[in-house]
Amino acid sequence: MDPADITYLTGTYEEREQGHLDYVPHFKPREASWAYLPYIEEVPYGVTRSGDWDESRNEFDQLYIVRGARERFLDEKSWEQTSYYTALCEAFRERGLSAEAATARAIDRCEKLERIYQRITTHGYRSQAKLNGHPLHEVTITVGRNGELLYNCEGRHRLTVAKLHDIDAIPVQVLVTHEGYDGEVGYQDRDALRDRGESK
Structure with missing residues (x-):
């Protein structure tokens, strides 16, 4: 996945005391352990959801x-x-x-x-597999109704650096796809995306 295409957030700007300084994600992965991070809905990886969660247009690049x-x-x-x-x-x-x-x-x-x-x-940018990390610690995104790629959680440091370096592709995990989207990007593609994500 091209990091430049991940432009918006799946949540809201909100200054907080712990974790992200200024961001609250909409979705929490069911597999994640968040003791203090607020969220709107807990979901397993690979689900579809309706609603207006993809319309906030809060930009990733405006995070502190x-x-x-x-x-x-x-x-x-x-x-x-x-x-x-x-x-x-x-x-x-x-x-x-x-x-x-x-x-x-x-x-x-x-x-x-x-x-x-x-x-x-x-x-270069290496996948969690190459770093002996947990696969669910890859940058985690959602896909909006029009195919927008939205940052949700995990890997904000790496995504930030990948953008600064203009890296062509990084591995991602797709957490939620909007039910109104009928394109090809989805959870079923994550292994292929990870394979393509090894970039120097």
């Missing part, structure tokens, strides 16, 4: 993590100069951490993204 990555890797700012770092510090302070502890936690998060960026820069 994506904006921060662009500022860091494209604009060559230090992490401390990015909007992602600032938002992290504010979120950790709101949880009651001291300024020093919040700064340290924010730097840890930024360095995690830095490591992923450097790893993909050096070794």
